[in-house]
Amino acid sequence: MVSSSENRKSRLTWPLLAAASVTFVGSSVPAGYNIGVINTPQLIIKEFCNQTVFERYDAALSEYSLDILWSFVVSIYIAGGTLGSFTGCWFADKWGRKGAIFANNFLGLLAAILFVASPAARSVEMLVLARFLVGLSSGLTTSVVPMYMTEIVTLDWRGPMGVLCPLGICFGVLLSQILGLEFILGSTDTWHYLLGLYGILVLVSMAVLPFLPESPKYLFAIKKDEDGCTEALTKLRGLPKSALTTEIAETKAASVREMSEGKWSILRLLKSKSLRWSLILVCAMQGGQQLSGINAVFYYSVPIFKSAGLDTESSQYASIGAGVVNFLVAALATFLTSRFRRRALMLFSCSTVVVCLLSLAVSIYFMDAVPWMSYVSIVAMLSYVFFYGLGLGPIPYFIASELFTVGPRSAGMALGSMANWGANFLVGMTFPSMQSAIGALSFIPFATSTVFLTMLLWKKLPETFGVDPAEVDTISSEEVALQNKSSPA
Template identity: 50%
Template sequence: MAVERNSEVAPEKHHLTETQDYKAGWSFYLVLAGVVTSLGSSLPVGFNIGVVNTPADLIKQFCNESFVSRYDIALSNTWMNVLWASIVSMFTIGGCTGSIIGSVIADKFGRKKAAILTNVLSIAGATLFLFCRAANSVEMLIIGRLLVGLSGGLTTSIVPMYVAELSPAALTGAMGVVCPMGINFGVLVGQLMGLDFILGGVDDWPYLLSGYALLVIVSLPVLCILPESPKYLFVIQRNEAAAISELSRLRGVSPSALTSELELLRKEARSETSAEHWSMMKVLREPKLRLPLLLSCSMQAGQQTSGITAVFYYSQTIFRQAGLSAQRAQYATIGSGAINVCTAALMLRLLPRAGRRPLLLASVLAASLLLATLAAALLFIDTASWMPYVSMSALLAFVLVYGLGLGPIPFFIASEMFEVAPRPAGMAWGSLANWGGNFLVGMGFPTMRNVIGPYSFLLFSAFTMGLFLFTKFYFPETRGKTPTQVAQLCSRGLRSRPLTTATAKHIL
């Protein structure tokens, strides 16, 4: 009998210990979610940004030959430029469209199914790329660019939100880096695949454009077995049983050990915002959400108006003027892309320790100063033999500091400033600002380059300094705070004083 009593008491003691000692951290499904969404959803976005420039002349030749054979029309240089601009811009148009509909899809079908949709669209686009030359169809190429752009817009508005909602509070920053790290890695992979001895040959461009699909095909089945966001199930769907089941599977512990996380979910479910449906227009009109929305959109747009794409465009010229051969200049450009990937990986460790605000402010300020330095070095590049090395150093330093704050933080910061219900719409606005900034810089930079040359980077520097001043006055530290607390700090719009000690103490 004594043995039986001990066997009954032991599980109870174990239960108490598990409940009291459990602290959510890295788990199998959380790590799997980070890897799978990075490779299957985020990587294709960066790949399609970085890959199209290498085979540009080959694709233009294909387009001209297709028009001659099908319509008996030879395209002039003017019309070829128009067609090429259309092919390139379709990606951005799709990105803007995906950003707009992302909030609706995320709420209607759930975060996981929305992420699955991004993969399906990505595979469809790759299929069109692979067979467009065999079908002699420029239209398939254009539609493919539209589909991968649509997938990209959905990815940037949904994936950071999904992985952030899967994460415990202490790891939201680290998991928030997953999406931008995947995008940066995709750009690097696209540059590498475009090398002559890999897929940069004359007949290889359809395989080059569609090569990313192999990773997506491998990732898609794994994505299907990941848990749905417990916050979505609990707060939006009001399905407490399913939320607890998925949270238990995600953390790898029994529901009895999840008391503190479930209490936080219940608090979010009881908040004022959780009972309402939040469209993008409703979020835009809500005064209490105005400052979080402005912060999120300004950071996302600020990524593009920092001129990061233009810097990479100029990199080949700068490296050549520094004395590198054409091939070595290409390798140096790839090296700068590798810096971008490495800094994103470094942020996995920095963000939980340093916080969002100091990293972002230091990154934005340094980026602004380095852009001004780059402009000055380019203006006087022929005046001294060492000046090309100044410009090269400024370029590499800019890529480094960009990756330590301005690159990754804007992608996930909306998930820490918006509560669960308005979060999809807030993320969608931020994603739209990013793609809109991408479109404006992409369309405007060639003209700026022709008209004002290196002074373009002074303009980018001014935009970036403006972002620094705005975030310095209004961006609160979100590390260690719940979205509800951050929302209260910013609830008075531009009249908010989210940085004052008294206000913070009152809220906390």
């Protein structure tokens, strides 16, 4: 049921647009930027690490030791992201949604300064610390930003605003790919500027963020600030209090109902039987997003293009082209999530991703024996990126805001974000070995994982499009079965 306050779909006020822009530019884009920025200048940064260790400790690193150090530099970002996701629940409830976003901005800015200063300081430790801090910042971003954006809009804008975080991440990855080209910032003299350049975006966010309204639902349900809740709603909607009587009453009624449930924590949510399936779905969708192999597909992108006859430089540009497709589909998802049901998008996306992964495995496996299979692999890879972006890419980031009410929402989003980062870490640790052992067949486990996710969503995911989170909890398994029989769109 959509509340009566949801008749202002076309009204996007300046405070809403400012909040969307600030969180997109200052939090989501930097998170994506730091995912992709480390790849292109890899050899240059490894050489810096090698020389620095020799100069400071008079010790020459073997190739194996250098690879271990590099793996630590890369993986410490994911460790920071996992910790940032876990603490996002505490930050979001203790300091507010805006306060948590400001904390992630501060951590990101500090990391940017350390990145830029590390060559002058001749410090590998500074580089590692910066990667950890920016991981913390990114973990807070994926945990808190979708929560903030979906809490300040009406139900019908919840999908498009929730997609802004993954859209920013996609754009950040693409931006890092472009700026990382050798003739731009991916050189020996400029790699540290490349790593810290996102700090400019963070500064813009920190300058504007204090002037944005806090989440009305947080103010009333968590802080019990009725006047602050009303003031925030009037700013966000651009209307006087008299014109928001219904929405204010609905917000307060929902908040009173949730406050009667008491304070929620991660431990309480883990123990809750009534919300168990909601939590399983959130964690499965977040973890399943990474276990679908998105990072593995992009890892293979340059070799796939080279096998089709492109040289190394052209293959890099083609890989950037795949990143463009990823971003454009993420942008398309902002429209799709405002028009189509979550179940339909997720089931369609997961099913087609399975087909693409199997096609990719077969085409790469037979590439040497059958020349035209290289072109099949290109089509399979680009198709994967397209279908992944329709549902599996964006929806897991904000689905917790549609399955949980305000009370358990921060804990639910924190655990979901942890599942995402944890699965990311698992893929990062196992894929290189798996790829060395079985090559192209390493895509089969990703396809298998996505099949299980599809089956789970088919059986248990209720439709959340236009439904108040308080009503989602009452949807039974029988109603989900009826949704399976109804039209998917």
